[in-house]
Amino acid sequence: MFKEGDWLLIRYEDKKYLRRLDSKGSLNVKKDILKFSFLLNKPEGLRVGKFEVFKATLEDIILLGFRRKTQIIYPKDAFYIAFKLGIRKNTRVLEFGTGSGALCAVLSELAGEVHTYEVVEDFFKLAKSNFERFGLGKNVVFHLEDFLKAEIKNEFYDSAFVDVKDPIPFLDKLHRVLKNSAPVGFLLPTTNQVVDLLSNIKGLFGGIEVVEIFHRYYKTVPERFRPEDTMTAHTAYLVFCRKIYN
Amino acid sequence: MFKEGDWLLIRYEDKKYLRRLDSKGSLNVKKDILKFSFLLNKPEGLRVGKFEVFKATLEDIILLGFRRKTQIIYPKDAFYIAFKLGIRKNTRVLEFGTGSGALCAVLSELAGEVHTYEVVEDFFKLAKSNFERFGLGKNVVFHLEDFLKAEIKNEFYDSAFVDVKDPIPFLDKLHRVLKNSAPVGFLLPTTNQVVDLLSNIKGLFGGIEVVEIFHRYYKTVPERFRPEDTMTAHTAYLVFCRKIYN
Amino acid sequence: MFKEGDWLLIRYEDKKYLRRLDSKGSLNVKKDILKFSFLLNKPEGLRVGKFEVFKATLEDIILLGFRRKTQIIYPKDAFYIAFKLGIRKNTRVLEFGTGSGALCAVLSELAGEVHTYEVVEDFFKLAKSNFERFGLGKNVVFHLEDFLKAEIKNEFYDSAFVDVKDPIPFLDKLHRVLKNSAPVGFLLPTTNQVVDLLSNIKGLFGGIEVVEIFHRYYKTVPERFRPEDTMTAHTAYLVFCRKIYN
Amino acid sequence: MFKEGDWLLIRYEDKKYLRRLDSKGSLNVKKDILKFSFLLNKPEGLRVGKFEVFKATLEDIILLGFRRKTQIIYPKDAFYIAFKLGIRKNTRVLEFGTGSGALCAVLSELAGEVHTYEVVEDFFKLAKSNFERFGLGKNVVFHLEDFLKAEIKNEFYDSAFVDVKDPIPFLDKLHRVLKNSAPVGFLLPTTNQVVDLLSNIKGLFGGIEVVEIFHRYYKTVPERFRPEDTMTAHTAYLVFCRKIYN
Structure with missing residues (x-):
């Protein structure tokens, strides 16, 4: 049942809206109005005129609700x-930098524990406020600290994700704090960054894969089934590898 | 540390091999040989000559280890x-049909409970043997039974995935056994099937999305960074929607 | 040398402008101004501050200069x-419908003769005015006429292109007016249309191919080489085949 | 009408064969046989049992008939x-290197005159023999010569295409032999090459575009309309630009 304070994903034709269920609130689209008081104690998954109302998923929250100052990591x-x-x-996962917290939110839903490092105070605050607003991340430890300076035990983490402009200076420490065979991912927007990483990574990490993901x-409309006119052509290259013991 | 019986992902140049660590076993590629006895009690993530040896991930196991008689659902x-x-x-998820069990294996890693239905006995046995071989799926209940005939309480499942040739006859029962607002996915190889589904689904489910996913x-090699020559162009169309209360 | 009346393609950073060289004219972008009088009798391919000025190509003219009331056929x-x-x-090619004339313009640059049919008077006028404005198509014969009613000799055309909502009623006549083995193309935005065509074409045409084309x-910027953020995901499915003698 | 010596494109189910019409010849596929003597003086575009027989197009000839020692430029x-x-x-176009002659064959079908340079004698001979075998390229001048050493007048060419591993050393001379505003294309398989070119080109050429082309x-089969399982993921990056006067 919908209740006060729920985050709602409201669809109207092709459009999506993320709204909080405030019983005094409403949503106007074209000539239609959805009064939120009507939703209270109604079953979730409701069709009201042209509106469809669902509990928001994590994907909805990240795409429509997270505030961002950087390029987001897309769901x-x-x-x-x-x-x-x-x-x-039961995974303990390392992430840096935090950015707006989009990946961190996904990791925290699945992992046992997430430790995320960010050196830019604005991003650190942004990610924390995104998490607080949507009640996310009880298992996340936010560090406003340079990963390079952080005191971390050897082989502390089960896996790691790196989203910084230049990951090269971090590779040695990253290798040290990971368990053997641990998987690592990197997000890199440009080919130049990927080339740099590939040139520097091979002594420390193996099983390297580079991949782009497209969603179309x-x-x-069943009578005119066809793709959307445009699509996202690029967010970033993803590099995956695993720690090599040495 | 590697130990007898571990499933290994071995990489040699661009090739991947899934092997079980049998201390009498070995892998020959070109002129190189990797004796598995050497691996015992060594740290995981090992480079031995041109070989790289890791613990196999679920993705490795599905792609390289699962036997299949049908088109697999790709990782x-x-x-x-x-x-x-x-x-x-804490999710209780419904799946039909089981097929070779690839999706079921992924769901079971994350969900609380998976109930999977399959009417073809050969597939049922295949999926079970895939799971047994790799020690997967303690939280999976396999049903050799037509989903339409199964006795299931109303609003029993949190979500569902449907991978059958013609999902239309199953829609009413599917709707009944799902909780309100529950997400549902369908996998359909052809546009004709998608058109049929879209024509029949709208009274029962909303928030419909149709998507194709590409991995490139x-x-x-950092000095010659470029895409692979070929890629998978199509596995299936994915349709997602959510139960509408009615 | 640039001269009065030339069609110019002007680039400024990532933007493109199609302009006619009118010696009294100019182009303002941000704080920069390009006076066209400066271009007169200057060599083509000129860099003036941040502006680059070229003779417009047919691609530039179609994309930036053609007026349209329908979906255009992209270059x-x-x-x-x-x-x-x-x-x-030396090819004599048939086209219907004309639409805004984009494909017709490309065909006419290469073919000996293009005959194009259009039943909607507005499109007929639009295409003709597009051609006149840019001085195109001396070898094009425009017909404001239903292709089905047109009097055309048997085996008159070397090839044909069909861009109408429902091509099925035209297939018999199309077959009759084409030479044996002649190639034919169809442009169809939806999968439903392609399915219909494939269901009806096989007695008359063979060597069928269906293809989508993507440009990414x-x-x-060499220091940050990466794809554009978005791309065109769909214009239409292209169906090609060849006349079968019967 | 088919006649002795014609190049045929024969389709049988999904397969394509390029064959020369030799009246003593035949094609066996599975249990079916097509005797070429049957085709003589028959209309082109013939269906004989499961075989479909057409005159080969240039695309067929390049894809199925050209011998190659290098990566081909795809149609x-x-x-x-x-x-x-x-x-x-009326275009006079420059190309280097010739390679197996695939692009040269396409250019020569449309241009007034093609001058193609190749330094590797094996490629030079290969391209010439490909052209002779299929009777192509009356308007092509083959040069077994380094483009850098060739004596060419200033502003001699209307356009140019460059397909060499490292185009940088050729840029100055290329610029000199082209007319102002002339379009130029480069084919480069790796991102590293594109980055190098972009870093060196900007003083000489403008209006730069980099594009990848995908065909899916x-x-x-109309009842099961769906994409092929695999596709070509990469042939090369194409760079286009135009000569800037300086």
Whole structure:
């Protein structure tokens, strides 16, 4: 049942809205109005005129609710990353930098524990406020600290994800704090960054893969089934590898 | 540390091999040989000559180890599906048909409980043997039974995934056994099937999305960074939606 | 040398402008101004401050200069179509409907003769005015007429292109007016249309191919080489085949 | 009508064969046989049992008939290149290196005159023999010579295409022998090469575009309309630009 304070994903034709259920609130689209008081104690998954109302998923929250000052890690990439990192209930995962917290939110839903490092205070605050607003991340430890300066025991982490402009200076320490065979991912927007990483990584990490992910959406009218006109052509290159013992 | 019986992912140049650590075993590639006895009690993530040896991940096991008689659900799709279905530690998820068990294996890693239905006895046995061989799926209940005939309580499942040739006859029962607002996914190889589904689904489910996912891999030589020559162009269309209360 | 009346393609950073060289004219972008009088009798391919000025190509004219009331056939598709139709200097090619004339303009650059049919008077006028404005198509015969009613001799055309919502009613006549083995192309935005065509074409035409074409553009900054953020995901499905004698 | 010596494109189910019509010849596929004597003086575009027989197009000849020692320029890229270079009946176009002659064959079909340079004698001979075998290229001048050493007048060419591993040393001379505003294309398999070119080109050429082209083919069974399972993921990056006067 919907209740006061729930985060709602409201669809109206092709559009999506993320709203908090405030019983005094409402949503106006074109000539239609959805009064939120009507939703209270109604079953979730409700069709009201042209509106469809669901409980918001994590994907909805990240895409529509997270405030961002940087390029976000898109759910299409985040979902795949979490699996490539082998995230499970008992995994302790390292992330830096935090950015707006989008990947961190996905990791924290699945992992046992997430430690995330960020040196830019604005991002650190942004990510924390995104988490607080949506009640996320009880298992996340936020560090406003340079990963290079952080005191971390050897072989402390089960896996790691790195989203910084130049990951090269971090590779040695990253290698040290990971368990053997641990999976690592990197997000890099440009080919130059990937080339640099590939040139520097091979002594420390193996099983290297570089991949781009594309999602192509379709219009849902059955009589005229066809793809959407445009799509996201690029977010970033993803590099995955695993710690080599040495 | 590697130990007898571990499933290994061995890389040699661009090739991947899934092997069980049998201390009498070995792997020959070109003129190189890797004797498995050497691996015993060595740290995981080992480089031995041109070989790199890791503990196999679930992705490795599905892609290289699962026997199949049907088109497999690829990890690239399976990973995304699990997230779109909102699978978490306490989720009870429904799947039919089981097929070779690839998606089921991914769901079971994340969900609390998976119930999977299959009517073809050969597939049922295949999936079970895939799970047994790799020690997967303690939280999976396999049903050799037509989902339409199964006795299931109303609003029993948190989410569902459907991979059958013609999902239309199953829609009413599917709707009944799902909780309100529950996410559902369908995997359909042809546009004709998608058109049929879209034509029949709208009274029962809302928030419909249709998506294709592409993964494009790159060669990892930094001096000649470029995509692989070929890629998978199609596995299936994925349709996601959520139960509408009515 | 640039001269009065030339069609110019002007680039300024990532933007493109199509302008006619009117010696009294100018182009303002941000704080920069390009006076066209400066260009007169200067060599083509000129860099003036941040502006680059070229003679416009046919691609520039179609993309930036053609007025349209319908979905345009994009140059990426048009170029490929012309070649699949085997258009050469001595080819007599049939097209219907004319639409805004984009494909017709490409065909006419290469073919000996183009006959194009259009039943909607508004499109007929639009295409003609597009051609007149840019001085195109001396070898094009425009027909404001239903192709089905047109009097055309048997085996009159070397090749044909069809861009109408429902091509099925035209197939018999199309077959009759084409030479044996003649290549034919169809442009169809939806999968439903392709399915219909494939269901009806096989007695008359063979060697059938269905293809989608994607162009993915890159940012041209060498220090940060990466794809553009978005791309065109769909214009249309292209169907090619050849007349079967019967 | 088919006649002795014609190049045939024969289709049988999904397969394509390029054969010369030798009246003593035949083609066996599975249990079916097509005797070529049957084709003589029959209309082109013939269906004989499961066989479909057409006159071969240039695309068929390049893809199925050209012998190659290098990576070929694919028709999908070649067609687009010819148009981006603005090739018309009166164009004099420069190409180096010749390679196996695939692009040269496309250019020569459309241009007035093609001058192609190749330094490797094996490639030079290969391209010439490909052209002779299929009776192509009356308007092509083959040079077994280093483009850098060739004596060429200033502003001699209307456009040019460059397919060499490292185009940088050729840029100055290329610029000199082109007319102002002339379009130029480069084919480069790796991102490293593109980055190098972009770093060196900007003083001499403007209007730079970098693009990848993808073709995605579909199975043609109307009841199960869906893409082919695999596709070509990469042939090369195409760089287009135009000569800047300086």
